[in-house]
Amino acid sequence: MNNILITGAASGIGAATARLFHSRGWRVGLLDINAEALASLSAELSGSWYRQLDVTDIDQVQASLAEFCAKHDGQLRLLFNCAGILRFGYFEEVEHAEHMRIMQINVAGVFNMTHAAFSYLKATPNAQVINMGSASGLYGVPEMATYSASKFAIRGFTEALDLEWARHDIRVADLMPPFVNTPMVSSQQHTPATLSRLGVNLEAREIAHAVWQQIDSNAVHRPISLQFKLMYWAGQISPAWMSRLSMRWLSRK
Known part of the structure; x- marks a missing residue:
């Protein structure tokens, strides 16, 4: 039987993904x-x-x-x-x-989980x-510089590891959504100009469905929402100065 292990599972995207995969x-x-919150979701x-887990604690991760x-x-x-x-x-x-x-949880936490999971992933077909x-x-x-840095790190890590672990028949991918209506976003006290211009147009359940779609895909990156897909693919073919100009406009106060 297929199994999935989700970090950050107690709310938002993690919880929505847990509900979807459990229902299937x-x-x-x-x-x-x-x-x-974790115990409540598990009861549901x-x-x-x-298990309660701090992803920055490697001993807890391994256990x-x-x-x-x-x-x-x-x-x-x-x-x-997640x-x-x-x-x-x-x-x-x-x-x-x-x-x-931010860097410890968003980056080191992913490294910890993925490194510790290797032997179990290697033992599993597909x-x-x-x-x-x-x-x-x-x-x-702008106004979320460290978070951006953490996601650049995840993007590079994903690309490298997908190539590296192909020899073990392990696929590695990432999801790339813009702003999602989750407690992580709604609890913020500061509103970046980019959020004001782009809005929050995605719900957690939509990202959960993207996870479901990704299990049958060989794509390394999955941009989510039509708005961002257009930005993503334009960024692949346009010169760097154009991307910078677009971000300067989006972040203008």
Whole structure:
């Protein structure tokens, strides 16, 4: 039976993905630092497995993977690295510790999970890793510079690892949505100009469906929403100065 392990599963995109895959018969593993919300979701999704997890703690990561995969003959069909945090604001006005926390969770957390999952993925036919990327990994977005940097890192990591792990029959991909209506976005105290211009036009369930579509795809990047798909493909063929000009306009106050 197919199984999926999801980080950041207690709310937003992670929770929506858990509900979708559970409804389609997959065995679902839930990981999140929010123990209360995690337990509530697990109760809703009968038969799902869950553990509280800080993705920056490698010992916790290794123990959680070992426990979940032991229930599935040491196999892992799909790892969805969804855990992440966001902070809108001018770079110099955000505390240094918050910048470091973003990089630790959004980047090091993905590295921790993926590295620890390797042996289970390798043991599984058609195994896959899907990373939560972002439209901000296409061109750096003002007022969310560190978050953009973290998603650039995920984009590069995804591209490299998909080529590297092809020899193990493990596919690696990322999702690249623009702003999504989740608690991570709605809880922000600062509104970047790009958000004001582009709006929040996606719901968590739409990203969950993108995860479902990706399991049958060999694409490395999955841009989401017509608006961003046009921006993404234009960025592949237009000169760098044009992308910079577009971002300058989008971020103008």
